Amino acid sequence: MKFGMVAEYFAKLEDISSRLQLSATLAELFRSADKAVLDKVVYLIQGKLWPDFLGMPEIGVGEKLLIKAVALGTGRNEGEVESVLRKMGDLGEVAASLKGGNKMDSLTAFLGTRDEGELTVEEVHEKLAKVALASGERSRDIKVRTLAGLVKRATPIEAKYIVRFVDGKLRLGIGDATILDALSQAFGGSKADVERAYNLRADLGQIAKLLAEGGAEAISSVRVTVGIPVRVMLAERLSEAGEIMEKVGGKALVDYKYDGERAQIHRKGQTVTVFSRRMENITSQYPDVVQWVRDYLKAEELICEGEIVAVDPATGDMRPFQELMHRKRKADVLEATKEYPVNLFLFDLLYLEGEDFTTKNQLERRRKLEELVSQEQDKVKVAQSMIVEDRAKLEEFFFRAISDGAEGVMVKSISPDSIYQAGARGWLWIKLKRDYKSEMADTVDLVVVGAIYGRGKRGGKFSSLLLAAYDEETDTFKTVCKVASGFSDQELDQMQELVRKHAIPHRHPRVESSIEADVWVEPSLVMEVRGAELTLSPLHTCCLNSYREGMGISIRFPRFIRWREDKSPDDATTSKEILEMYRNRLKKVEVEGDESV
Numbered sequence: 001m002k003f004g005m006v007a008e009y010f011a012k013l014e015d016i017s018s019r020l021q022l023s024a025t026l027a028e029l030f031r032s033a034d035k036a037v038l039d040k041v042v043y044l045i046q047g048k049l050w051p052d053f054l055g056m057p058e059i060g061v062g063e064k065l066l067i068k069a070v071a072l073g074t075g076r077n078e079g080e081v082e083s084v085l086r087k088m089g090d091l092g093e094v095a096a097s098l099k100g101g102n103k104m105d106s107l108t109a110f111l112g113t114r115d116e117g118e119l120t121v122e123e124v125h126e127k128l129a130k131v132a133l134a135s136g137e138r139s140r141d142i143k144v145r146t147l148a149g150l151v152k153r154a155t156p157i158e159a160k161y162i163v164r165f166v167d168g169k170l171r172l173g174i175g176d177a178t179i180l181d182a183l184s185q186a187f188g189g190s191k192a193d194v195e196r197a198y199n200l201r202a203d204l205g206q207i208a209k210l211l212a213e214g215g216a217e218a219i220s221s222v223r224v225t226v227g228i229p230v231r232v233m234l235a236e237r238l239s240e241a242g243e244i245m246e247k248v249g250g251k252a253l254v255d256y257k258y259d260g261e262r263a264q265i266h267r268k269g270q271t272v273t274v275f276s277r278r279m280e281n282i283t284s285q286y287p288d289v290v291q292w293v294r295d296y297l298k299a300e301e302l303i304c305e306g307e308i309v310a311v312d313p314a315t316g317d318m319r320p321f322q323e324l325m326h327r328k329r330k331a332d333v334l335e336a337t338k339e340y341p342v343n344l345f346l347f348d349l350l351y352l353e354g355e356d357f358t359t360k361n362q363l364e365r366r367r368k369l370e371e372l373v374s375q376e377q378d379k380v381k382v383a384q385s386m387i388v389e390d391r392a393k394l395e396e397f398f399f400r401a402i403s404d405g406a407e408g409v410m411v412k413s414i415s416p417d418s419i420y421q422a423g424a425r426g427w428l429w430i431k432l433k434r435d436y437k438s439e440m441a442d443t444v445d446l447v448v449v450g451a452i453y454g455r456g457k458r459g460g461k462f463s464s465l466l467l468a469a470y471d472e473e474t475d476t477f478k479t480v481c482k483v484a485s486g487f488s489d490q491e492l493d494q495m496q497e498l499v500r501k502h503a504i505p506h507r508h509p510r511v512e513s514s515i516e517a518d519v520w521v522e523p524s525l526v527m528e529v530r531g532a533e534l535t536l537s538p539l540h541t542c543c544l545n546s547y548r549e550g551m552g553i554s555i556r557f558p559r560f561i562r563w564r565e566d567k568s569p570d571d572a573t574t575s576k577e578i579l580e581m582y583r584n585r586l587k588k589v590e591v592e593g594d595e596s597v
């Protein structure tokens with residue numbers, strides 16, 4: 001297929017302003033394309049050479065290099081190209097105009113008799129792939145020469161779109177939905193069937209080719225395939241627990257909503273691939289997760305989904321999403337896995353040993369998933385969940401999730417038709433989460449009442465401390481959080497000593513706690529702590545029943561700032577003050593028009 005035809009269509013598409021016309025013109029292009037290269041045409045329209053999930057390299061040509069290639073390909077010097085670029089602002093236009101001004105090029109384009117024949121889609125794709133795949137010492141040279149060769153052979157309009165493509169500025173603005181629409185217009189097959197196929201096999205190029213070659217029949221035979229991402233199921237959101245219970249018919253499976261990165265995991269024997277929410281191949285970022293899937297999931301062939309969450313290595317407590325971002329930014333992946341450890345919380349099963357699970361109901365999928373995860377480890381877990389049948393239970397579970405470091409809950413329908421709706425946002429899943437991010441403005445001074453041993457590297461040492469606020473009314477200390485971060489190595493050592501010095505054989509009578517400590521501590525040490533926010537919690541006793549029946553208030557993601565030797569425990573922040581801080585925070589939320597639960 002001639003690339004010139006694609007370029008002509010790109011020019012047409014660029015001028016269209018109506019969505020209907022866009023898909024009609026696109027359908028026309030698809031119909032006139034060679035079936036054998038239709039996949040490549042689709043990728044080019046998307047500004048890609050390959051679908052993202054293959055994890056192939058990007059084209060990797062900066063502007064400077066591209067200017068050099070355009071100069072070489074049009075027989076000008078770089079200075080000339082740069083000065084035209086300053087005037088025109090678009091390197092694609094520059095290439096086209098320099099080619100147009102070149103008498104030989106215009107003549108051959110006019111006569112259609114170029115030495116090596118006209119460029120085909122295959123050739124353009126092959127050459128661009130060569131550019132993308134070039135690596136090593138000579139890669140710059142290979143990239144420039146290959147591109148220059150393409151520009152040299154191209155007609156002005158071809159050069160324009162080749163250069164724009166490489167520059168990442170194709171700007172056709174054509175989304176997946178328009179392409180699907182155009183495909184069904186071009187080749188028949190209902191739009192719903194084409195969409196369904198794409199949802200199960202998220203490769204637009206392949207779907208296009210399949211439809212063009214095999215028609216509606218081929219499309220309806222598309223199945224979930226290990227190695228090709230399934231488009232993810234998404235949730236609707238509501239902010240009121242009662243409304244949610246009504247929506248799900250009074251009974252639902254409720255999961256912790258983990259705050260990390262969604263991972264769709266595909267396994268075939270020892271080959272494990274991890275796809276992101278956007279279906280990018282992120283396998284190389286998670287060598288640890290890949291190994292756990294091999295070691296801890298009892299399945300030869302499966303597709304499952306979960307959330308990868310940063311955790312505190314010593315306590316296993318969840319860390320905020322930002323910590324995962326630190327890991328992703330580090331160049332040395334193995335180093336990053338050590339510095340920023342994660343856990344995997346699985347929440348769905350899409351495929352197992354040849355069987356499509358997306359059509360099975362929620363509980364069936366969950367039960368099977370639970371069977372697959374080995375129990376003798378703590379890296380891969382099935383999401384914390386429970387079946388709820390009323391609003392109060394849902395709210396309690398929500399606050400438990402929040403105070404455990406989760407972002408909220410996912411309420412999942414367990415009706416007989418609660419399938420995995422690939423690629424759809426629907427009411428089968430409803431998210432309930434905190435909308436605001438309010439930093440606690442003030443630090444608080446809290447009293448150490450217990451200590452908890454660490455695991456792994458910090459095994460045998462205390463890694464987190466149970467902290468309490470002072471309750472003036474009852475003259476007791478009521479727990480408000482566990483702190484495990486913010487200590488330097490030296491401060492950690494000092495903390496061990498202090499805890500041992502003040503350890504007592506049982507819970508101090510002035511301490512009210514529903515959490516068990518490994519070692520109880522006499523209330524005497526005061527530390528300054530900064531937290532991310534305050535939240536209702538059924539786990540902590542501070543302000544229990546003051547704001548809501550059955551709920552205390554806790555501090556999320558607390559960090560050690562310093563010891564306050566100048567304060568006695570009775571000078572610590574009081575539960576009354578904590579309640580006040582929580583109320584103020586709520587006021588702020590209301591002012592912002594953002595009430596939750």
Ligand code: ATP
Nearest residue numbers: 234235255256257258259261262307347383410431
């Ligand atoms: P969305 O993904 O719905 O477009 P978003 O990107 O803003 O919205 P959230 O609103 O935070 O994400 O909620 C959805 C995400 O929650 C899911 O994509 C998934 O990554 C994550 N998640 C965490 N825990 C669960 C769970 N138990 N079940 C389903 N999804 C979960």
